Amino acid sequence: MTKTKLNVTARFKELRERAGLSLAALAKAMGYRNSSSIQRYENPDLYTKEFLSADIAKKLAQAVVGRGQPPITEEDVWSLARPETLSTRPRLIASFDPDNSSETGETALGFTREHWKPSEQGAIPEIDAKLGAGNGQNGEVINIPLRDQSISGHKVIAEWHFPPEYLHNEVKVSSNGAIIMEVVGDSMQPTYMPGDRVIVDLHQNTLTSDTVYAISDGFAEPQIKRIQRIPFTDPTEVRIISDNPALETFTVELSRLTIIGRICGHLARK
Incomplete structure:
Protein backbone atom coordinates (compact mmCIF):
# COMPACT_ATOMS: atom_id res chain seq x y z
CA MET A 1 0.00 0.00 0.00
CA THR A 2 2.79 2.41 0.93
CA LYS A 3 4.53 1.69 -2.34
CA THR A 4 1.46 2.79 -4.32
CA LYS A 5 1.19 6.04 -2.35
CA LEU A 6 4.88 6.81 -2.80
CA ASN A 7 4.61 6.03 -6.48
CA VAL A 8 1.76 8.51 -7.00
CA THR A 9 3.39 11.34 -5.06
CA ALA A 10 6.81 10.70 -6.58
CA ARG A 11 5.37 10.70 -10.08
CA PHE A 12 3.46 13.92 -9.38
CA LYS A 13 6.75 15.55 -8.39
CA GLU A 14 8.54 14.03 -11.39
CA LEU A 15 5.97 15.53 -13.77
CA ARG A 16 6.28 18.94 -12.14
CA GLU A 17 10.07 18.90 -12.36
CA ARG A 18 9.98 17.59 -15.92
CA ALA A 19 7.69 20.49 -16.82
CA GLY A 20 10.28 22.88 -15.37
CA LEU A 21 7.86 24.37 -12.86
CA SER A 22 8.31 25.30 -9.23
CA LEU A 23 5.62 24.18 -6.83
CA ALA A 24 4.28 27.76 -6.73
CA ALA A 25 4.27 28.04 -10.53
CA LEU A 26 2.45 24.73 -10.89
CA ALA A 27 -0.14 25.76 -8.32
CA LYS A 28 -0.82 28.96 -10.27
CA ALA A 29 -1.03 27.06 -13.56
CA MET A 30 -3.56 24.70 -11.97
CA GLY A 31 -5.70 27.63 -10.84
CA TYR A 32 -4.64 27.89 -7.20
CA ARG A 33 -3.32 30.95 -5.36
CA ASN A 34 -0.30 29.35 -3.73
CA SER A 35 1.68 26.14 -3.41
CA SER A 36 0.05 25.12 -0.13
CA SER A 37 -2.98 23.95 -2.13
CA ILE A 38 -1.00 21.23 -3.92
CA GLN A 39 2.10 20.49 -1.84
CA ARG A 40 0.44 17.45 -0.25
CA TYR A 41 0.40 15.69 -3.64
CA GLU A 42 4.19 15.39 -3.41
CA ASN A 43 4.23 14.20 0.19
CA PRO A 44 3.23 10.55 0.79
CA ASP A 45 2.67 11.29 4.48
CA LEU A 46 0.13 14.00 3.68
CA TYR A 47 -1.51 12.46 0.62
CA THR A 48 -2.72 9.01 1.62
CA LYS A 49 -4.94 8.12 -1.33
CA GLU A 50 -3.89 5.65 -4.01
CA PHE A 51 -4.85 7.87 -6.96
CA LEU A 52 -5.37 11.49 -7.89
CA SER A 53 -8.98 12.57 -8.29
CA ALA A 54 -10.22 13.21 -11.82
CA ASP A 55 -10.48 16.94 -11.04
CA ILE A 56 -6.84 17.19 -9.90
CA ALA A 57 -5.64 15.10 -12.85
CA LYS A 58 -7.50 17.42 -15.22
CA LYS A 59 -5.97 20.54 -13.66
CA LEU A 60 -2.51 18.99 -13.66
CA ALA A 61 -2.84 18.02 -17.30
CA GLN A 62 -3.90 21.53 -18.27
CA ALA A 63 -0.77 22.85 -16.53
CA VAL A 64 1.92 20.44 -17.74
CA VAL A 65 0.87 18.61 -20.92
CA GLY A 66 3.24 19.54 -23.74
CA ARG A 67 5.99 20.76 -21.44
CA GLY A 68 9.35 19.13 -20.76
CA GLN A 69 11.56 16.71 -22.61
CA PRO A 70 10.17 14.44 -23.73
CA PRO A 71 6.91 16.45 -23.79
CA ILE A 72 4.46 15.36 -21.11
CA THR A 73 1.39 13.66 -22.55
CA GLU A 74 -2.16 13.37 -21.27
CA GLU A 75 -1.51 9.68 -20.66
CA ASP A 76 1.44 10.55 -18.40
CA VAL A 77 -0.87 12.62 -16.22
CA TRP A 78 -3.99 10.50 -16.29
CA SER A 79 -2.01 7.40 -15.34
CA LEU A 80 -1.95 8.92 -11.85
CA ALA A 81 -5.76 8.77 -11.69
CA ARG A 82 -7.90 5.68 -11.38
CA PRO A 83 -7.66 3.52 -14.53
CA GLU A 84 -11.42 3.66 -15.10
CA THR A 85 -11.22 7.47 -15.13
CA LEU A 86 -8.94 7.40 -18.18
CA SER A 87 -11.01 4.85 -20.08
CA THR A 88 -14.30 6.69 -19.56
CA ARG A 89 -13.15 10.19 -20.55
Missing part, protein backbone atom coordinates in the same frame (compact mmCIF):
# COMPACT_ATOMS: atom_id res chain seq x y z
CA PRO A 90 -15.36 11.26 -23.48
CA ARG A 91 -13.73 11.22 -26.89
CA LEU A 92 -14.08 14.51 -28.76
CA ILE A 93 -14.37 13.01 -32.21
CA ALA A 94 -15.86 9.65 -33.02
CA SER A 95 -18.84 8.02 -34.68
CA PHE A 96 -20.40 4.63 -35.00
CA ASP A 97 -21.58 2.11 -37.57
CA PRO A 98 -24.83 0.44 -36.53
CA ASP A 99 -24.48 -2.05 -39.39
CA ASN A 100 -21.40 -3.53 -37.74
CA SER A 101 -22.99 -4.15 -34.35
CA SER A 102 -23.25 -7.57 -32.75
CA GLU A 103 -24.44 -8.86 -29.41
CA THR A 104 -21.03 -9.67 -27.93
CA GLY A 105 -18.33 -7.55 -26.40
CA GLU A 106 -16.70 -6.67 -23.14
CA THR A 107 -13.91 -4.13 -23.51
CA ALA A 108 -14.53 -0.47 -24.39
CA LEU A 109 -12.03 0.92 -26.90
CA GLY A 110 -11.47 4.30 -28.52
CA PHE A 111 -13.54 4.66 -31.69
CA THR A 112 -12.62 6.90 -34.61
CA ARG A 113 -14.08 8.27 -37.81
CA GLU A 114 -12.95 5.42 -40.06
CA HIS A 115 -15.27 2.90 -38.38
CA TRP A 116 -18.37 4.67 -39.69
CA LYS A 117 -19.79 3.67 -43.06
CA PRO A 118 -22.29 5.89 -44.93
CA SER A 119 -25.54 4.67 -46.41
CA GLU A 120 -24.33 6.17 -49.70
CA GLN A 121 -20.71 6.34 -50.77
CA GLY A 122 -19.15 9.77 -50.25
CA ALA A 123 -21.53 11.00 -47.55
CA ILE A 124 -20.12 12.93 -44.59
CA PRO A 125 -21.53 12.29 -41.08
CA GLU A 126 -22.79 15.00 -38.75
CA ILE A 127 -22.03 13.96 -35.19
CA ASP A 128 -23.81 14.71 -31.94
CA ALA A 129 -21.28 17.27 -30.78
CA LYS A 130 -21.24 21.03 -31.31
CA LEU A 131 -18.36 23.42 -31.91
CA GLY A 132 -18.53 26.27 -29.46
CA ALA A 133 -18.19 29.82 -30.67
CA GLY A 134 -18.43 30.34 -26.93
CA ASN A 135 -19.38 27.11 -25.18
CA GLY A 136 -19.28 23.87 -27.13
CA GLN A 137 -21.05 20.61 -26.42
CA ASN A 138 -19.50 17.16 -26.36
CA GLY A 139 -22.85 15.62 -27.19
CA GLU A 140 -24.02 12.09 -26.47
CA VAL A 141 -21.31 9.45 -26.23
CA ILE A 142 -22.73 5.97 -26.62
CA ASN A 143 -21.41 2.43 -26.29
CA ILE A 144 -22.27 -0.19 -28.88
CA PRO A 145 -21.05 -3.75 -29.42
CA LEU A 146 -18.80 -4.43 -32.41
CA ARG A 147 -17.85 -8.03 -33.11
CA ASP A 148 -15.93 -9.27 -30.02
CA GLN A 149 -15.63 -5.88 -28.31
CA SER A 150 -17.59 -2.76 -27.57
CA ILE A 151 -16.70 0.74 -28.68
CA SER A 152 -17.50 4.27 -27.57
CA GLY A 153 -18.24 7.15 -29.88
CA HIS A 154 -20.43 10.04 -30.80
CA LYS A 155 -23.80 9.33 -32.30
CA VAL A 156 -24.18 10.17 -35.99
CA ILE A 157 -27.29 12.31 -36.30
CA ALA A 158 -27.29 13.04 -40.04
CA GLU A 159 -25.55 12.35 -43.34
CA TRP A 160 -24.61 15.12 -45.76
CA HIS A 161 -24.20 14.33 -49.43
CA PHE A 162 -21.91 16.35 -51.70
CA PRO A 163 -20.75 15.77 -55.28
CA PRO A 164 -17.31 14.09 -55.10
CA GLU A 165 -15.90 16.63 -57.58
CA TYR A 166 -16.97 19.49 -55.32
CA LEU A 167 -15.30 17.99 -52.26
CA HIS A 168 -12.12 17.20 -54.18
CA ASN A 169 -11.74 20.36 -56.26
CA GLU A 170 -13.39 23.09 -54.18
CA VAL A 171 -13.35 22.00 -50.55
CA LYS A 172 -10.19 19.91 -51.02
CA VAL A 173 -11.19 17.29 -48.51
CA SER A 174 -11.74 13.55 -48.59
CA SER A 175 -15.17 12.43 -47.45
CA ASN A 176 -13.65 9.56 -45.45
CA GLY A 177 -11.68 11.97 -43.30
CA ALA A 178 -14.29 14.66 -42.59
CA ILE A 179 -17.21 15.29 -40.29
CA ILE A 180 -19.95 17.92 -40.04
CA MET A 181 -20.37 19.86 -36.79
CA GLU A 182 -22.89 22.49 -35.73
CA VAL A 183 -21.72 25.89 -34.46
CA VAL A 184 -23.16 27.26 -31.21
CA GLY A 185 -22.45 30.56 -29.47
CA ASP A 186 -21.54 34.00 -30.80
CA SER A 187 -17.77 34.34 -30.43
CA MET A 188 -17.17 33.76 -34.16
CA GLN A 189 -19.86 36.13 -35.41
CA PRO A 190 -20.31 37.46 -38.03
CA THR A 191 -18.31 34.78 -39.87
CA TYR A 192 -19.97 31.78 -38.24
CA MET A 193 -23.47 32.11 -36.82
CA PRO A 194 -25.27 29.84 -34.34
CA GLY A 195 -26.88 26.97 -36.23
CA ASP A 196 -24.33 27.06 -39.07
CA ARG A 197 -22.58 23.81 -39.93
CA VAL A 198 -18.92 23.42 -40.79
CA ILE A 199 -16.94 20.68 -42.50
CA VAL A 200 -14.01 19.60 -40.33
CA ASP A 201 -11.05 17.92 -42.06
CA LEU A 202 -9.76 15.51 -39.42
CA HIS A 203 -6.64 14.78 -41.45
CA GLN A 204 -5.44 18.36 -40.97
CA ASN A 205 -4.91 18.20 -37.23
CA THR A 206 -1.68 20.20 -37.11
CA LEU A 207 -1.14 23.92 -37.59
CA THR A 208 -0.07 24.32 -41.22
CA SER A 209 -1.44 27.81 -41.86
CA ASP A 210 -3.14 30.65 -40.01
CA THR A 211 -6.81 29.84 -40.46
CA VAL A 212 -9.87 28.49 -38.61
CA TYR A 213 -9.71 25.17 -36.76
CA ALA A 214 -11.78 23.00 -34.47
CA ILE A 215 -9.77 22.91 -31.26
CA SER A 216 -9.83 21.83 -27.64
CA ASP A 217 -7.58 21.90 -24.61
CA GLY A 218 -7.96 18.13 -24.60
CA PHE A 219 -10.59 18.06 -21.87
CA ALA A 220 -13.21 20.76 -22.39
CA GLU A 221 -15.84 20.96 -25.11
CA PRO A 222 -14.57 21.58 -28.65
CA GLN A 223 -14.32 25.14 -29.94
CA ILE A 224 -14.12 26.84 -33.32
CA LYS A 225 -11.41 29.51 -33.37
CA ARG A 226 -9.01 31.31 -35.67
CA ILE A 227 -5.41 30.28 -34.91
CA GLN A 228 -2.40 32.48 -35.70
CA ARG A 229 1.20 31.41 -35.16
CA ILE A 230 3.37 33.96 -33.34
CA PRO A 231 6.74 34.28 -35.15
CA PHE A 232 10.04 33.75 -33.31
CA THR A 233 8.51 32.15 -30.20
CA ASP A 234 10.23 29.16 -28.62
CA PRO A 235 8.38 27.05 -27.69
CA THR A 236 5.94 28.00 -30.43
CA GLU A 237 3.00 30.10 -29.27
CA VAL A 238 -0.25 30.89 -31.07
CA ARG A 239 -2.99 33.46 -30.78
CA ILE A 240 -6.51 32.09 -30.37
CA ILE A 241 -8.78 34.61 -32.03
CA SER A 242 -12.54 35.10 -31.93
CA ASP A 243 -13.99 36.90 -34.96
CA ASN A 244 -16.41 38.72 -32.64
CA PRO A 245 -14.60 42.05 -32.04
CA ALA A 246 -16.06 42.32 -28.54
CA LEU A 247 -14.00 39.35 -27.36
CA GLU A 248 -10.34 39.30 -26.46
CA THR A 249 -7.57 37.34 -28.17
CA PHE A 250 -5.43 35.14 -25.94
CA THR A 251 -2.12 33.34 -26.32
CA VAL A 252 -1.16 29.74 -25.56
CA GLU A 253 1.74 27.41 -26.29
CA LEU A 254 0.94 25.40 -29.41
CA SER A 255 1.97 22.15 -27.72
CA ARG A 256 -0.84 22.57 -25.19
CA LEU A 257 -3.50 22.91 -27.89
CA THR A 258 -5.40 19.99 -29.36
CA ILE A 259 -6.27 20.63 -33.01
CA ILE A 260 -9.19 18.41 -33.97
CA GLY A 261 -9.16 19.47 -37.61
CA ARG A 262 -9.17 22.38 -40.03
CA ILE A 263 -12.45 24.05 -40.96
CA CYS A 264 -12.59 23.55 -44.72
CA GLY A 265 -16.27 24.18 -45.49
CA HIS A 266 -19.12 26.36 -44.23
CA LEU A 267 -22.83 25.57 -44.53
CA ALA A 268 -25.03 28.53 -43.65
CA ARG A 269 -28.50 29.92 -44.22
CA LYS A 270 -28.50 33.19 -46.16
